[in-house]
Amino acid sequence: MDDFLIMPLLMDKEYDAYLVIGSLLISFLTSFLAIAFASFIVWHKKNTSQWWLLGAAINMGLGIWAMHFVGMLALHLDIAVAFEPIRTVVSALFAIAASYAAFWVVLSADFETYKQRQLYGTFVLGSGVASMHYLGMDAMQMFPKISYDPFLFVLSLIIAYVASYIGLNLFIRSANQIQHVLFSRENLISSVVIGIAVTGMHYTGMAAANFDYNSYCTVLEEGLQYGSLSFLVIISVVVVLLFSFILLAYEQHVEIQEHEQNRMMLRKVTQEVDKRTAELQRQTTMNERLLETMDAIVVVLDRDGVIQQFNLAAQFTTGYCISEVKGKQVWDVMVPREQVEEVKSVFSRLVSGMFPNKHQNDWITKQGSQVTIDWHNSAVLDDEGEVIYVIGTGLDVTQQLQDQEALQISAVAFETQEAMVVTDGEGLILKVNKAFEDITGYSLDEVEGKSMNILKSGRHGEIFYKKLWKSVDEKGYWQGEIWNRRKNGDVFPEWLRITRVLGKDNSVINYIGNFSDISQRKKIEQELEFLAFYDAVTELPNRRLFTDRLEQAIYKHQTSRENLAVMFVDLDNFKQINDTFGHAFGDKLLIEFSRVITKIMPGSVTISRFGGDEFVLLFSGLSENKDTAAFQSEQMAEVLLNSITSGLNIGEQNVYISSSIGITVSDCVDDTVSTLLMQADTAMYQAKEMGKNTFRFYSESIGESMAERFKMEVALRNDLSASTPSSSPFFVVYQPQYNAKKQVVGAEALVRWSSAELGFISPAKFIPVAEEVGLIDELGMFVVNRVLHDISNMASLFEKSTLDHVSINLSIKQLTNPTLTSRLLNAFQHEGVSPDKVRFEFTESVFLDNALNPKALFSEMSEIGFTFALDDFGTGFSSLSYLKDLPISELKIDKTFVDGIPNEESDTTICSATISMAQKLGLQLVAEGVETEGQFDWLVAHGCNLLQGYLMSQPIEYKEFVSLLEKSHVD
Structure with a gap:
């Protein structure tokens, strides 16, 4: 049987034309009402906007739903059909909810852009329409189920979304118009488009639905029949339309009333404006009359400085009539020549912020004399705040200034910066100057006729005043420092001079007092x-x-x-904090630390800051027993250390910092200030060497150790600076390096020091001192120059013997010197030594210094031809990254690992792994500290390239090393 024969036969679809038209009208009408409700939300921003939004949603949703089921009723099917009630009602709720959501999205301010609201609204409305339609179709509960043509199904969705997008776009445009017209073209077109969207989607969806001829409705008995559904649709539409029209009619009525109220209000405002305009005109006329009768000079200038108004007072003062100056720029008529540019500059940059203002300037009258005018200026502004006119109101103060000048000249002897008071012969005040009033706070009215006792402070007794007046009587004056009291009660120091004035009969007629407030001077002294x-x-x-x-x-x-007890406290790593956060932050840290220790220490303790991050504390009155006194000091030190364990709060930042403390306890029998401070300082440095964040007591052994170190530093400086290469107490020895055949293939150059003052000193002692005091670079270059000179002298042995290179150690201080490469190159060129004859050794510790960029440094030196060896491999942090990134050609196994060979399993494992790694990386390997045949044999058997140690040779001087090479050549 053909496939076509087994396909179910599909029903043909016929529609009732009247019901189709009815569904379209329902869709158009309810869409318009929904848009009307939504428009009122935008236009009037009602407090009940949610209710208007719900009304719009109900109109739109029930309209869509009613159109759908009217459209369903318009479809003639050959089978009886009913609708499942719950799905039918839910489909209506779908439509209402989608409509509510669409309008809410379009009208919401929660979305950033207009496009977002439109796209989200389109998606919600289109999806709601489609969901309502296909849920309503599903309410028919057909068996077999309704099938859908895929193309038409998709087309129905496209129609729903596109038409929803266009309809909502038109609605938004209408809602945002300045003129609010309910029956606007945009609202009508929007409702038509939305109606078309709904009906188009519906009938496209119906066209996509295929009904089987043998299908039947499974809810025929209990479902909604066509009659019941028709009644439900009619009731829903009629109720919604009636209620909506009533609301719209009421709202239009309210709108008309508000419009009428606004019209009446506008009329009243217009009448008020006309009334005030007339009053303003009368006021303007009165002002013009008043302007002409004013004694003050009034001049009106436009923003270009052109005179527009010139009242009678101005004409009288200047001698110009208004016809002579009006229309001219003010600087062309009356402004003195030397002030013209200044006045022009002011007018060129007029702004409203310059007004009102006061100033004084000179004018030249028509007769050529000069008058001084005291001006008060204001401005007239336009609607944009720009200056239109400048109104200057002035007074001629020429005579007044002349009078003031005369008065100032006459009073200059009295009104000085010093306070002056004149009394009669009885000591009653006659006159005081301005300085007296400023200093004491008393005016002339308050002190006139009163005794000078009004200023007494109470700090001086009767004896003081008796001596004072005795000096005045005998010498005619007295001067000195005295304390007096101001009007406000403040006591202040002053320098006072009292002079006696005698009359014709040698009787006292006046006393003149001159004094100055010396509070500031006393404050500065303090x-x-x-x-x-x-x-x-x-x-x-x-x-x-x-x-x-x-x-x-x-x-x-x-x-x-x-x-x-004297306690010397030094903050650990303070310099790093100061350099990182700045000196201001460092000062705050010092202040906070001083506050903490002041708080925790007893009041009897003297706490001082010596400078930098050094604090010194003095504990007096400790126990007579020295051990007990030491215990008391120890407790105070522990309290101090514990007080800062949680950090110090500097602003909003918590800074963790520790301190190193040195303590010395004394019975003061033989000690002095300098010895106690030295002892505490020495103990503090001992605490730092012990790892910081701790305290140490001074002892004789510590003092001796520090003294020995100081002597070593002095001797080291002297020997490095005073000696010549030929007479230097420093010399180089060579530790030979052997291959598996015990042939000398290299040597490590080691520095030695034989001080004339201190004798022979171990490198383990003097090299750390040289590094600490900054002499290691100088010492290192001495070794380089000495070794290069020796290599130059035994150049032939490199050809005749198995000698390949000599190793020189470089310290971290040398590697961080930016001139290292250039100085090395100069030294090699000076001695004529090829770089490949020297191998520079360095330890892993150089990588711990952030100031050193080893990759850049070694790359620069490698380009010249220098080679490098990594010393003491495995004793540091042993990162393998620098073996890959740096031009290292040799590794050296530290003696600590070689000592355990061949018996210690851990040492043999480490050495074996290191040898294997070096072989795979193509690196030479040197084992240090080989002292037994067992160690030698094991290392050779496992592939170690080079070996050095006391088994083969101790470090030897240059001559012995040359003899060793010559002997090995002969052998």
């Missing part, structure tokens, strides 16, 4: 005194005040038998 004895940052006692107090404490304790 500040200078404070700065002399206190730290400016922390306000703690400084070194000067501390040493004075310590000296007094020593003198006191020499008789009391009590002990005292």
Whole structure:
């Protein structure tokens, strides 16, 4: 049987034309009502906008739903059909919800752009229409189920989305118009488009539906029949339309009333404006009359400086009539020549912010004389705030200024910067000057006729005043420092001079007092005194005040038998914090630290800042027993250390910092200020060497160690600076390096020091000192020059013997010197030595210094021809990345690993792995510290290239090394 014969026969679709037209009208009408409701939301921003939005959604949703089921009723099928009630009602709710959501999205301000609202609204409305339609179709519950033509199904969705997009776009345009017209073209077209969208989607969807001839409706008995559905649709549409039209009619009625109220209000405003315009005109006329009768000069200028108004007072003062100046620029008529450019400049940059203002300038009258006018200027502005006119109101103050000048000249002797008071012979005040009033706060009216006792401070007794007046009587004057009281009660110091004035009969007729307030001078003196004895940052006692107090404490304790303690506190890593966050932050840290220790220490403790991050504390009156006194000091040190373990709060930042503390306890019998400070400082450095964040007591052994170190530093400096290469106490020895056949193939150059003062000193002692005090670079270059000179002298042995290279150690201080490469190159060129004859050794510790970029440095040196060896491999952090990135040609196994060969499993494992890694990387390997045949044999058996140690040879001087090479050549 053909495939076509087994396909179900499909029913043909016929529609009732009247019902189709009815469905279209329902869709158009309800869409328009929905748009009307939504438009009122936009236009009037009602407080009940949610209810208007719901009304729009109900109109749109029920309209879509009603159109759908009217369209369903218009379809003639050959089978009886009913609709499942729940799906039918849910389909209506779908349509209402989709309509509500679409209008909410379009009208919402929650979306950033207009396009977003339109696209989201289109998606919601189109999806709602499609969902309602196909859920309504599913309410028929056909068996077999309704099938859909895919093309028409997709087309129905496209129609729904496209038409929804166009309809919502037209609605938004209409809603945003300035003129709010409900029956606008956009609203009508929008409702038609949305109606077409719904009906077009419906009938396209119906066209896509295929009904089987043998199908039947499964809810025929209990479902909604055509009659019931028709009644439900009619009731729904009629109720919605009737209620909507009533609401719209009411809203239009309210709109008309509001429009009428606005019209009446506009009429009243217009009448008020006309009334005020007439009043303004009368006021303007009155002002013009008043302007002409004013004694003040009034001049009106436009923004170009052209005179527009010139009243009678201005004409009288200048001698110009208005016809002579009107229309002319003011600087062409009356402004003095030297002020013309200044006035022009002012008018060229007129802005409203310059007004109102006051100023005084000179004018030249018609007769050629000069008058001074005191001006008060204001401006007339346009609607945009730009200056149109400048109105200047002025007074001729020429005579007034002349009078003032005369008065000032006559009063200059009295009105000085010093306060002056004149009394009669009885000491009653007659006159005071302005300075007196400023200093004391008393006016002339308040003190006139009163005694000078009004200023007494109460700080001086009767004896003081008796001596004062005795001097006046005998010498005719008295001067000196005295304390008086101001009107507000403040006591202040002054420098006073009292002079006696005698009459013709030698009787006293007046006393004249001159005085000046010296409060500021006294304050400066106090500040200078404070700065002399206190730290400016922390306000703690400084070194000067501390040493004075310590000296007094020593003198006191020499008789009391009590002990005292000096505690030297240094903040760890303070320089790093200061360099990282800045000096201002560092000062705040010091202030906070001083606040903390001041808070936790007893009041009897003297806390001082010596400078930088160094604080010194003095504990007096400790126990007579020295051990007990030490215990008391130890407790204070622990309290101090614990007080900063949680960090210091600097602003909003918590800074973790520790301190190193040195303590010395003394009974003051033999100690002095300098010895105690030295001892505490020495103990503090010992605490830093112990790992910081701890305290140490001074002992004789520490003092001896620091003294020995200091002597070594001095000797080191002297020997490096004073000696010549030929007479230097420094010399180089060579540690030979052997291959598996025990042939000398290399050597490590090692520096030695034989001091004339200290004797022979181990490198383990003097090299760390040289690094710490900054002499290692100088010492290192000495070794380089010495070795290159030796290589130059035994150049022939490189050809005749198995010698391949000599190794020289470079320290971290040398590697961080930016001139290292150039200095090395100069040294090699000077001695005529090829770079391939020297191998530079460095340790892994160089990578811990952030200031060093090893890749850049070694790359630069490698290009010249230098080769490198990594010393003490495995004892540091042993990152393999630098073996890959850096031009290293040799690794050296540290003696600590070689010592355990061949018995220690861990040492043999490490050495074996290192040898294997070096072989795979193509690196030479040197084993250091080979002292037994067992070690030698094991290393050779496992492939170690080179070996050095006391088994073969100790470090030897140059001559012995040359002899060794010559002997091996002969052998």
